[in-house]
Amino acid sequence: MITISGVSKSFNGNLVLDGISLHVPAGELAVLMGLSGTGKSVLLQHMIGLIAPDAGSIRVDGTEVIELSERQLLLFRRKMGYLFQDNALYDFMTAGENLAFPLKEHTQLSAADIHTKVGRYLKMVDMQGVENKFPAELSGGMRKRVALARALIMDAKVLLCDEPTSGLDPIRSRDISKLIRDLSKKTGCTTIVTTHDMMNAFRIADRAFVLDKGKIVAQGTEKELKASAELFVQEFLQDQ
Amino acid sequence: MGILLRYNYIMFTVLADMIAALGRSALFLGDVFLVVLRGRVRWGEVFKELHVQGVQSLGIVMLASLASGAVLAMQGRVMMERFGAKEFIAQMVALSLVRELSPVFTALVFSGKSGAGIASELATMTVNSQVQATRTLGVDPVEFLVVPRMLACLIALPILVVVSGLTGILGGYMIGVGEANIPSSFYMAQTIAAVGYPDFFCGFVKMFFFALLIGWVCCYKGFSTSGGSLGVGRATTQAVALSYILVIVSNTILTKFIIAIGGN
Ligand SMILES: Nc1ncnc2c1ncn2[C@@H]1O[C@H](COP(=O)(O)OP(=O)(O)OP(=O)(O)O)[C@@H](O)[C@H]1O
Ligand SMILES: [Mg+2]
Numbered sequence: 001m002i003t004i005s006g007v008s009k010s011f012n013g014n015l016v017l018d019g020i021s022l023h024v025p026a027g028e029l030a031v032l033m034g035l036s037g038t039g040k041s042v043l044l045q046h047m048i049g050l051i052a053p054d055a056g057s058i059r060v061d062g063t064e065v066i067e068l069s070e071r072q073l074l075l076f077r078r079k080m081g082y083l084f085q086d087n088a089l090y091d092f093m094t095a096g097e098n099l100a101f102p103l104k105e106h107t108q109l110s111a112a113d114i115h116t117k118v119g120r121y122l123k124m125v126d127m128q129g130v131e132n133k134f135p136a137e138l139s140g141g142m143r144k145r146v147a148l149a150r151a152l153i154m155d156a157k158v159l160l161c162d163e164p165t166s167g168l169d170p171i172r173s174r175d176i177s178k179l180i181r182d183l184s185k186k187t188g189c190t191t192i193v194t195t196h197d198m199m200n201a202f203r204i205a206d207r208a209f210v211l212d213k214g215k216i217v218a219q220g221t222e223k224e225l226k227a228s229a230e231l232f233v234q235e236f237l238q239d240q
Numbered sequence: 241m242g243i244l245l246r247y248n249y250i251m252f253t254v255l256a257d258m259i260a261a262l263g264r265s266a267l268f269l270g271d272v273f274l275v276v277l278r279g280r281v282r283w284g285e286v287f288k289e290l291h292v293q294g295v296q297s298l299g300i301v302m303l304a305s306l307a308s309g310a311v312l313a314m315q316g317r318v319m320m321e322r323f324g325a326k327e328f329i330a331q332m333v334a335l336s337l338v339r340e341l342s343p344v345f346t347a348l349v350f351s352g353k354s355g356a357g358i359a360s361e362l363a364t365m366t367v368n369s370q371v372q373a374t375r376t377l378g379v380d381p382v383e384f385l386v387v388p389r390m391l392a393c394l395i396a397l398p399i400l401v402v403v404s405g406l407t408g409i410l411g412g413y414m415i416g417v418g419e420a421n422i423p424s425s426f427y428m429a430q431t432i433a434a435v436g437y438p439d440f441f442c443g444f445v446k447m448f449f450f451a452l453l454i455g456w457v458c459c460y461k462g463f464s465t466s467g468g469s470l471g472v473g474r475a476t477t478q479a480v481a482l483s484y485i486l487v488i489v490s491n492t493i494l495t496k497f498i499i500a501i502g503g504n
Binding site: 045048050070073074075077078080081082084085086087088089090091101102105106150151154 | 364365368369370372373375376377378379380
């Protein structure tokens, strides 16, 4: 479903991704782990065409992302859901309008149908009744949930979540992680989650990748990672 | 020698940065034109923006124009009376306003209110990833966020300039009729007779350019922000300062040009 090979990217001579290759099969949930500033967000943004790589190939659902024009990218992204590290809800729209926005843009649904669907997705993330609240009136965890619902509302085939648990208390973190797992399995969408929150990562992941100094230094299940000989991986896992 | 080299190097990098920024902002304007040419203008958004921008600047434009019309008439009266030409106050006030003061004054006020608003809104959306989020939702952020704001500038500023001209003339009238004892009907007739087609043309060309420059600078600065809330503040002040400079400099060039092609 998602196949990345040999992707490199540097910003102003600073090499952030150094020949990354990874594969996530359809319907799986993969977690991308790594210290702060190792390029997890940068890698995730490559997958949805927000950043173009210097070299390499990125195939998502059979499409070579780097060959798409800006117009084609807009079309391609309709089947992708992206949860930003800072939620990125429109602050001039209510929660309900935020969810309705992609539906109004890309579907022929009637106002009534949109309203119903928005209600259904808010319920799915346990946020019923906040339709008329602005993001500023919601807590961080609530905004996360609303943003997650917005990412999924176009029936996304691929869901990319950037640090969905950062800035949340341990209980909320666990709830959000579990919610992402449940929604991912329920809708069958291929999901990649970036995090430095090891506990939750292993709780939800089918497989995990560890990113360090621009490279994938280890990958596999929890067991496989714990058995990894890579020094960084051992240090990383121990500190959690 | 070393210092000189270093100085040259700094000058060179500053110049290179400026040219690069100019290139990027030109491409940005190109994107805006493409959206308009493709007919992908969201008029609903334009009207929402128009309402915000118009309301933001209307009160202060009227106040400033009323005051400057009145001041023009007061000063005009002093000067004109020295030459025994008191009856020309009306012409002087009307011509100064229509040709020069209303477009420039309004553009400056508009930069400070609506331009700052545009820049800070877009900058906030940029640093909060709302612009990127628009892309991930399959919508072109230039089409959704920028074009409506720029078009609203192009519509709002001319309306404000007309309002400014009228309130300015009212300010002059209050002084001319109320204080200098010029008969009301005479003052009105003089005003109407004074302003001709070339004067409107002069004001119109100016305000069109100013609107384009302010919209362009404020949208581009907001859109190319980085660096959190500090960046938002920086982008906003830079946008307003640059708008001021561009309005003042382009006004000089435009005035020269308009007079040269016979708009006198
Ligand atoms: N647009 C950009 N321009 C220049 N440098 C960038 C850009 N985006 C990211 N970087 C750099 O790339 C590196 C990786 O950033 P990234 O945000 O991907 O880290 P991260 O792994 O997501 O960290 P965190 O866990 O803190 O979110 C950083 O050093 C950052 O400075
Ligand atoms: Mg990140």
